[in-house]
Amino acid sequence: MEANLALRISAHPTYQKLKSTRSTLGWWLAAAMMIVYYGFILLVAFDKSLLASRIGSGVMTLGMPIGLGVIVFTVVITAIYVRRANGEFDRLAAELKQSIEK
Numbered sequence: 001m002e003a004n005l006a007l008r009i010s011a012h013p014t015y016q017k018l019k020s021t022r023s024t025l026g027w028w029l030a031a032a033m034m035i036v037y038y039g040f041i042l043l044v045a046f047d048k049s050l051l052a053s054r055i056g057s058g059v060m061t062l063g064m065p066i067g068l069g070v071i072v073f074t075v076v077i078t079a080i081y082v083r084r085a086n087g088e089f090d091r092l093a094a095e096l097k098q099s100i101e102k
Contacts, residue, residue, distance in 0.1 A: 009100055018092040025084060029077045040070050 009015055043051055043066070051063030 005100070009096065012096060012100065014092055014096040014099065018089060018096065021092075022085075022089055025081065029081055033074065033077060036070055036073050040066060 044063075051061060051066065053062050054060065055062060055065075
């Protein structure tokens with residue numbers, strides 16, 4: 001890539017918006033994932049009795065649905081990112097490409 005093109009792209013306001021928005025979303029989702037995951041790990045480490053408490057008269061404990069919730073949360077935040085990437089981020093990238101090619 002020629003240096004002039006790279007400088008034009010990096011200085012373009014649409015690129016700056018894309019970069020900022022994508023980065024902010026990524027950090028928020030990463031922070032949410034860290035809180036959920038490490039919250040579960042802290043429960044495992046410090047409150048085993050809570051996670052080992054049975055639900056009903058069967059063999060299921062409270063830790064099983066909470067662990068499943070962590071997995072579902074991961075899928076949901078991935079879907080949120082993919083939806084934004086395929087919508088807003090792709091639209092901004094297309095606008096940037098169109099304005100740079102002029």
